[in-house]
Amino acid sequence: MVLIFRSHFAFSRNPRITNQGKNVSIPYGFTSTLIKILEKEKPTHIAVVFDTTGPTQRHLIFPDYKGHRDNAPEELDTAIPDVDQILGAFNIPVYRLGGYEADDLIGTIAIEAEKETFETYLVTTDKDFAQLVTDTTYLYRLSSRSDAEEIMGVEQIKEKWKIQRPEQVIDILSLWGDSSDNIPGVTGIGEKTAQKLLAQFDNLENLLKNTDQLKGKQRENLENESGVAKLSKQLATIDCEVPFEFNFEDMRRRSPDITRLNDIFIEFEFNQLGKRVFGDLFDQQKDAAKAELLQTINDIEVNYQLAETADERSNLINLLSQQSAFCFDCETTSLDKKNAQLVGLAFSFDAQTGFFVPLPIDRYECKSVLDEFQTLFEDTGIEKVGQNLKYDLTVLRWYGIEAKGPFFDTMIA
Incomplete structure (x- = not known):
């Protein structure tokens, strides 16, 4: 999921919107990173793992786990299915399992991959994956602000965290906490203090057995918050024994569709x-x-009719009177409503359907035809829809037709 959120924030100020109005920022960012990895690293096997939306095992033991995070952006609802679709076209398997985080599935796969003597790279921006690094499992750490990556093995993890072995990252987090996941840690212990304590006591359990060697507030906090420290370690530990089915043959890289x-x-x-x-x-x-x-008009099936005679107009009025709403437009000789002369009325109430009523040039004859539509325009039970209705209503008023709402103007909708 880190690549999903990374893509979201990368385009948050300048989202990629298609001509059809679809936000494709997340799929684009994700796909760009995926293609770069495929081209540069040329993996023999690859899989993608996502979180699910429901609570996980960690939420059951600590309801506030990740509780401080904002709600996921709305675009994720459509973006993740789009990413699934893209991965399907690349013939890359996707794994997710309710009740478990993606981290746990990745950890389980990594442990099995090590048994099969694979060289494994965990693509992420999350620091807690450092606990999984071994002689054959590497952290392929992406920058949160650029396309740069950092490949970290055992020695790099030891140097960065100032520890003796990668699994001590769990103990560091159990003492220091992890604000990104709302893992509490122990009051008053930061990263450097946690490193010093582990250099002396090796792991959390041994530290808690020997708090008598500590002094002052540090000892007091560790003894009073030993339960919190143990809980934090449980939360920070990636579960590498998730019961789900997978096989490496499915992960073998194949040509895309x-x-x-x-x-x-x-x-x-x-x-x-x-x-x-x-x-x-x-x-x-x-x-x-x-x-x-x-498409041109020749490619679309339409039903356009001319209502020119009195009978045709009567049939049209009867049809429009049965509708809950219709749209109309005044065809005139000018955009100046005070000087415009009506030459026709256009009506529609369904897609690809329209009616045109031509009006006489003589104003008296024109008004006589318009009077046939007066009851229709005054009917308050029918909504009148138009573009820039103020113009059309004014023109009708000049011809003695006082149209009544409700109205819906698409120009100000």
Whole structure:
């Protein structure tokens, strides 16, 4: 999930919106990072793991776990299915399991991968993954602000955390806490103090057995908050024994579904990524796809009718009177409502359906035809819809028609 949130924040000020109004910021950021990893690292096996929306085992033992975080952005509701769709086109398996965090599934996979002698890279921005680093498992740590990455092995973790072995990261977090996950830690103990205590006592359990060697407030806090420290360690420990099915053959890297991926890139307007993956061919396919979407009036089935005679107008009025709403437009000779002359009325109440009533040039004859529509326009049980209704209502008023609401003006909606 860290890549999902990383992509969200990367485009939060300048989101990527398609011409159809779809926000594709998260899918774009995620896909860009994925392609970079595939091109640069050329993995033989790959899988993606996501969190689920429900509570996890950690929430059961500590309800305030991650409780300080803001609600997930609304765009995640549509972004994650889009990312799933993209990963499906790349033929990359996705794992998620209710009641467990993605961290736990990743830890379980990493332990099994080590048994199979794989060289494993955990792609993340989370520091707590450092506890999983071994001689064959590395932290592929992405920067939260750039595309740079840092590959960290055992020695790099030991140096960064000032510890003797990577699993002591859990003990550091149990004492220091982790504000990002709302893991409490022990009052008054920060990172450096936790490092000094572990250098002396090796792990949390041994430290708590020997608090008599400490002094003052530090001893008092550790003894009074020993339960909190143990809870914090439980929360910080990645569960590497999650009961879920997976196999490494499913993770073997396969060629993407070119047609499916190309269609997604065109739909999401991933133009730069499309050129990067498909080359100049993508532009040709994109243009062809656009051409298929372009339509003229000849491509659309419509029902446009002319109501010219008295009987045709009567039938139209009867039809409009049965509607809960209709839209109308005054066709005139000028945009100046005081000098405009009516030449016709247009009506519609359904998609691809329209009626046009031509009006006589002679003002007296024109008003005579308009009078037939007076009852319709004065009917308060029918909503009148239009664009810039103020203009149309004024023109009608000049011809003696006082239309009554309710009104809906699309220009100010």
